[in-house]
């Protein structure tokens with residue numbers, strides 16, 4: 211029986227990547243060392259890091275005037291590093307509230323500045339992407355922050371807001387590399403690695419040059435983007451194994467047609483699952499507005515919540531793992547990141563149809 215892991219994060223990695231990591235685990239390219247054992251300043255690891263950055267730049271088309279930083283502390287640390295580095299003497303920042311993750315980002319920013327909630331979907335239980343027409347942007351804001359994909363609520367923006375000269379900051383933790391983005395539209399992009407990049411412990415930050423170097427001198431050194439930018443993410447020991455694994459994932463993406471191809475596959479995978487939900491005559495229900503449904507995280511409920519336990523138990527027995535929804539939403543959530551093969555989504559849909567037939 212095949213096993214398919216629908217965890218929201220840490221999440222499934224490409225099988226080929228895990229195999230390659232296993233093959234290279236004890237002896238990386240004839241060095242007699244594991245990547246885990248290498249000095250981050252040695253030529254072997256410096257090569258691994260440079261290749262990972264070059265591949266990411268190619269995959270995302272990152273312009274030369276952007277720094278790529280390999281950091282630690284998760285997206286959570288970025289919730290504070292962003293205001294601490296980007297306020298640049300300004301007093302407020304604009305935030306779009308689309309669910310759990312944007313709320314967490316806002317709560318942290320409130321410790322450092324006035325947070326202007328420019329749009330919210332709280333009126334409909336965080337089930338849609340607020341129309342740009344109604345955003346109350348402030349031209350004096352230090353930046354505009356939004357969450358491109360709400361991992362818990364399953365709301366994804368399928369458009370990028372235009373914020374003029376105010377830098378756009380995006381939490382892309384759960385949909386980076388799943389679709390093409392024009393990086394030049396953003397001031398800063400960040401993502402914890404454990405959804406769509408690699409293992410937990412690595413955080414990616416892509417930041418435009420001119421936004422680096424404005425932190426208060428009292429800011430802890432490790433929280434200053436400039437320190438990491440000036441030292442090619444090697445000011446301190448970076449998360450070396452995570453960077454190596456991310457590098458293998460980037461190579462896998464390149465071998466498989468890059469981000470544009472990934473998007474086509476992700477569209478097809480998501481359609482398969484949403485179509486099954488919508489064709490179930492109400493047995494399954496996805497609360498998210500159709501146009502804003504995430505291609506990465508698909509939340510759905512069962513008509514009768516008393517069947518949730520059976521659904522999860524039988525799914526597990528069929529090799530369909532980690533489908534329990536987030537505690538704040540309930541029901542189920544299937545995370546179908548880049549590394550989830552279409553066969554996994556098909557197996558889930560087959561199981562769901564069968565379960566509905568037996569319990570409908």
Ligand SMILES: *Cc1c(COP(=O)(O)O)cnc(C)c1O
Pocket residue numbers: 219283284285286287311357359360361381382383384402403405
């Ligand atoms: C998972 C997630 C986070 C939190 O990431 P950590 O690495 O645990 O800090 C933040 N934002 C989004 C959109 C996420 O999916």
